[in-house]
Amino acid sequence: xxxxxxxxxxxxxxxxxxxxxxxxxxxxxxxxxxxxxxxxxxxxxxxxxxxxxxxxxxxxxxxxxxxxxxxxxxxxxxxxxxxxxxxxxxxxxxxxxxxxxxxxxxxxxxxxxxxxxxxxxxxxxxxxx
Amino acid sequence: xxxxxxxxxxxxxxxxxxxxxxxxxxxxxxxxxxxxxxxxxxxxxxxxxxxxxxxxxxxxxxxxxxxxxxxxxxxxxxxxxxxxxxxxxxxxxxxxxxxxxxxxxxxxxxxxxxxxxxxxxxxxxxxxxxxxxxxxxxxxxxxxxxxxxxxxxxxxxxxxxxxxxxxxxxxxxxxxxxxxxxxxxxxxxxxxxxxxxxxxxxxxxxxxxxxxxxxxxxxxxxxxxxxxxxxxxxxxxxxxxxxxxxxxxxxxxxxxxxxxxxxxxxxxxxxxxxxxxxxxxxxxxxxxxxxxxxxxxxxxxxxxxxxxxxxxxxxxxxxxxxxxxxxxxxxxxxxxxxxxxxxxxxxxxxxxxxxxxxxxxxxxxxxxxxxxxxxxxxx
Numbered sequence: 452x453x454x455x456x457x458x459x460x461x462x463x464x465x466x467x468x469x470x471x472x473x474x475x476x477x478x479x480x481x482x483x484x485x486x487x488x489x490x491x492x493x494x495x496x497x498x499x500x501x502x503x504x505x506x507x508x509x510x511x512x513x514x515x516x517x518x519x520x521x522x523x524x525x526x527x528x529x530x531x532x533x534x535x536x537x538x539x540x541x542x543x544x545x546x547x548x549x550x551x552x553x554x555x556x557x558x559x560x561x562x563x564x565x566x567x568x569x570x571x572x573x574x575x576x577x578x579x580x
Numbered sequence: 581x582x583x584x585x586x587x588x589x590x591x592x593x594x595x596x597x598x599x600x601x602x603x604x605x606x607x608x609x610x611x612x613x614x615x616x617x618x619x620x621x622x623x624x625x626x627x628x629x630x631x632x633x634x635x636x637x638x639x640x641x642x643x644x645x646x647x648x649x650x651x652x653x654x655x656x657x658x659x660x661x662x663x664x665x666x667x668x669x670x671x672x673x674x675x676x677x678x679x680x681x682x683x684x685x686x687x688x689x690x691x692x693x694x695x696x697x698x699x700x701x702x703x704x705x706x707x708x709x710x711x712x713x714x715x716x717x718x719x720x721x722x723x724x725x726x727x728x729x730x731x732x733x734x735x736x737x738x739x740x741x742x743x744x745x746x747x748x749x750x751x752x753x754x755x756x757x758x759x760x761x762x763x764x765x766x767x768x769x770x771x772x773x774x775x776x777x778x779x780x781x782x783x784x785x786x787x788x789x790x791x792x793x794x795x796x797x798x799x800x801x802x803x804x805x806x807x808x809x810x811x812x813x814x815x816x817x818x819x820x821x822x823x824x825x826x827x828x829x830x831x832x833x834x835x836x837x838x839x840x841x842x843x844x845x846x847x848x849x850x851x852x853x854x855x856x857x858x859x860x861x862x863x864x865x866x867x868x869x870x871x872x873x874x875x876x877x878x879x880x881x882x883x884x885x886x887x888x889x890x891x892x893x894x895x896x897x898x899x900x901x902x903x904x905x906x907x908x909x910x911x912x913x914x915x916x917x918x919x920x921x922x923x924x925x926x927x928x929x930x931x932x933x934x935x936x937x938x939x940x941x942x943x944x945x946x947x948x949x950x951x952x953x954x955x956x957x958x959x
Contacts, residue, residue, distance in 0.1 A: 463582065488616075488822065489633045491909040492888050492916075507582075510937070512888045514632050514909050515822055519582045536886070543631075 460571035495531035524561040604649035628820035635823035643750035644819035652717035676702035688865025693842035744804035753794035791831025791952035832949030850878030880948030889918035899925040
């Protein structure tokens with residue numbers, strides 16, 4: 452599966468979608484879910500929490516691993532995906548649909564500066580050595 | 581995303597670097613079957629072939645096969661082999677009366693620490709077969725030879741590097757093995773649990789590490805790839821080390837290096853049932869066990885709150901702290917479960933707290949195994 456070109460990415464394997472109202476939706480990439488394997492638990496950040504870029508804010512756990520999810524940019528959490536409480540495996544079956552949380556970013560420029568799909572693919576390729 | 585890994589002690593997310601790792605004769609078959617390969621204690625092994633949870637259910641409900649060629653078969657031969665094993669091991673080799681019967685035992689240091697856990701098969705009074713863990717095999721064999729040199733110098737202890745091993749496990753495992761090896765059926769259909777038959781090139785044992793029925797088959801290395809593909813052709817699915825870990829944890833079976841090692845004794849590792857302290861028999865480690873009664877025990881935990889129990893998490897109890905030795909998500913129970921070393925005074929049914937990241941989550945102390953023979957055993 453290729454990385455959707457309408458999304459932005461981080462080198463730590465989060466994807467970021469900019470919505471019409473300027474808010475952003477965050478999840479983990481196809482590459483990340485494939486590395487982690489069968490997902491069994493997701494803990495999203497509390498709504499209203501203020502985050503700094505690269506701050507640990509959510510946790511995804513598979514059968515074999517736990518991974519921290521980082522805030523892609525600074526801003527405030529405005530929603531968390533409660534559906535993942537009972538169906539964490541949605542991240543495996545639909546990584547770009549199963550969002551984890553939404554933020555109101557402090558600056559749209561920070562979002563624009565994230566990796567595009569091609570630059571993110573280069574990160575993935577370099578890790579595959 | 582920054583990952584912390586759990587499960588089998590030496591799992592890495594990185595793809596295995598082929599140049600430095602040891603391989604089994606099934607390496608090419610794993611790759612051809614789409615396995616995700618990982619570095620498992622220096623071996624290039626399959627962690628899964630797709631979904632670890634699907635593989636887990638496949639074994640509980642039907643049948644699956646595991647590459648366990650990295651484990652080591654050792655043959656101890658000569659007069660007096662039984663007497664030697666009676667002294668070498670914490671469990672009593674005298675329990676083995678009928679040919680083919682198998683026994684699970686810990687092998688202890690003089691101070692009571694666990695060198696390894698292993699299975700011995702009694703074949704004749706001149707031949708016992710021993711199967712030991714991969715990561716400890718060289719150290720185990722060196723220890724056996726060192727002890728034999730003193731106590732049984734005429735014994736030969738041979739590492740059978742010419743043999744491969746495949747575990748076929750699940751309710752339909754035996755039928756599938758007979759489909760592929762019909763010549764072994766007569767000798768193996770009456771085997772009870774923990775009994776083996778030597779069928780010439782194939783040594784077939786009704787043992788395993790999943791809590792399901794099945795066979796472990798030892799055979800010449802050059803035949804194992806054909807055996808693997810023949811099993812696949814009759815519908816036996818390959819199962820990776822990931823599911824092997826959740827299957828054995830549900831079945832309440834210890835993993836060496838995680839649930840016990842040289843720094844802890846068998847009595848605080850849930851292995852009291854394998855240690856005979858009442859008879860007059862002396863064995864290596866016995867005096868230390870008698871002199872140091874354990875203050876901790878291994879217990880089962882089921883997480884009551886949301887989250888996942890993992891090895892090394894701290895357990896807080898009314899009687900002092902303990903630690904999780906193995907923890908994961910149980911696909912059968914759809915809850916998180918763990919083995920934990922906790923103070924003796926903690927009772928079944930007590931609620932304890934597990935420190936997970938910055939939170940204290942509630943877990944219930946339960947009797948394990950958690951699941952066997954296709955069924956969950958915890959309400």
